[in-house]
Amino acid sequence: MRISYLIHNFGKSGGSIVLYNFMDNLVKRGYEVYAITPTKSYKWEIGMWKELISKENSVSHLNLKNIIKKTVYNRIKNYNQVKKFKTLYNLNKITKGLIENWIPSDITISTYCFTAYAGYYLSNRTVSLYHMQHFEEVFFQDYMDRMIARNTYYLPLLKISNSSWLKNIMKKYFNEETYLLNPGIDLNIFTYNPNFMDKYKEKKEWNIVSFFDETREWKGFSDAVQAVKKAREILEDKGYKINWRVFGSNPPTKVYDTQFEYVGQLFHKDLANFYAQSDIVLLTSWYESFPLPPIEAMATGSLIISTQYGVEDYLVDGFNGLVTLPRKIKDITDKIIWAIENPEGVSRIVRQGIETAKDYSWEKRTDVLEQIFNDAIKSYSYNNKTRLFDDLVNGKFKEYMYDEFSL
Known part of the structure; x- marks a missing residue:
């Protein structure tokens, strides 16, 4: 044919x-x-x-x-x-x-x-x-x-x-x-480290990664900034530190209200490693249509915190990820705080995320x-x-x- x-x-x-x-x-x-x-x-x-x-x-x-x-x-x-x-x-x-x-x-x-x-x-x-x-x-x-x-x-x-x-x-x-x-997704590239669960334990330093896009407002990066800033303020008093790194096509052109590190544009194995080395992958678009970053990151053994619209096919709140409605800054902040304070609950969610990702092989x-x-x-x-x-x-x-x- x-x-x-x-x-x-x-x-x-x-x-x-x-x-x-x-x-x-x-x-x-x-x-x-x-x-x-x-x-x-x-x-x-x-x-x-x-x-x-x-x-x-x-x-x-x-x-x-x-x-x-x-x-x-x-x-x-x-x-x-x-x-x-x-x-x-x-x-x-x-x-x-x-x-x-x-x-x-x-x-x-x-x-x-x-x-x-x-x-x-x-x-x-x-x-x-x-x-x-x-x-x-x-x-x-x-x-x-x-x-x-x-x-x-x-x-x-x-x-x-x-x-x-x-x-x-x-x-x-x-x-x-x-x-x-x-x-x-390519499950040979987006795969998990055998020791991926070691990162989900009681600790004071957590790594969050996100997609960076300041030209398309609907990608929701400004919402992520507000949520991470608030989470940092609340958790700092409890002795926690949040490191935040972002990837994307173009570097920032302005100063933001909270600090992050821009690492450039990433693809394939570099992107998979970036996800795998993180504790939380935070994605806050107002709407998407089956976005790849959440399912790719799930396959690498990291926790997904995502906004709702477009991820319904594979992401269920509290089961294989954490989901909020878009633009709800307090809800996003609360999810970040819950994850950092409950690593045992996160490990259960992450394991289920890996199982979910297996259903999305190209075959x-x-x-x-x-x-x-x-x-x-x-x-x-x-x-x-x-x-x-x-x-x-x-x-x-x-x-x-x-x-x-x-x-």
Whole structure:
């Protein structure tokens, strides 16, 4: 079976890496897989994404022409009007490029809102799926970008949600039933030290780690700052010390109300070691859609304190992690304090977290994806409703049209 993935570009975010791992595992199982981009098609080989993302993100790959354009656009008086034109131009360019480079396939999978329109265009020629990895409208501030994302949820494509949170949004706000496909994690990389329980004992110094992002407010880092500051104030009087280290794409640009160490951008084994060396992994986003850091950190044998929305598939408060509602600073603070003062209870939670993570191997997740493929092929209905319009545009008037036009 031939499968084509419609990809905007070769990014290195968690969502992109999820796709690459699914593609790798499909090739391992004998599928013929292609990555279709707006500029080129690639016959997929296992692990090739590591070189592709390196090229995509290298300094030499930066397009000087685009940098100059951006500088000029920012100086134009009617920049907002120019930006709207640029957005539509880019959408058209991406859609045309994907269609032109598409390899005829049994199944074609859109992977991002800006690729879904090409998926719809091809839906009469292939089983067209839309693998959604977040509610992408929230990524954009510009209203036109938001509408481009939102309108893809109305397209007549078979949709896949990566989390129960997203699946619920699709049903509640768009009346769309979707498949559920949780991502996997590499359990050979995100694994625990045999002596991981040694860190959960009575002690006065605790290590917390978090994801750092000051540009996207919804990532909730300012909430983490407030919670850690308050926890430090309360626990300091009891003789406890909290060390806080954070990782992320970009370093801090301002001074915060409590101290932390920024360690840079981490991936794969470096990230796994970072989690494993911590006592608590604190994540305070307002909303996510199956975020990888909590489940990856669970697999390394560390306690997760996370906010609620998007982690429902794998994280249960008091069972395999500690969960609060987002933006509830006192609740987050209380969870930190409870964990530090109750290492025996934490050790029980951490053990269960490791067991939970075992259900998210790539093998098990790819089994689910194959089940979705089989069901989609059986239930797919090629859209012949547009045959009328196609014939009219091509100057044809056929017998069936009398019934079509009757009132």
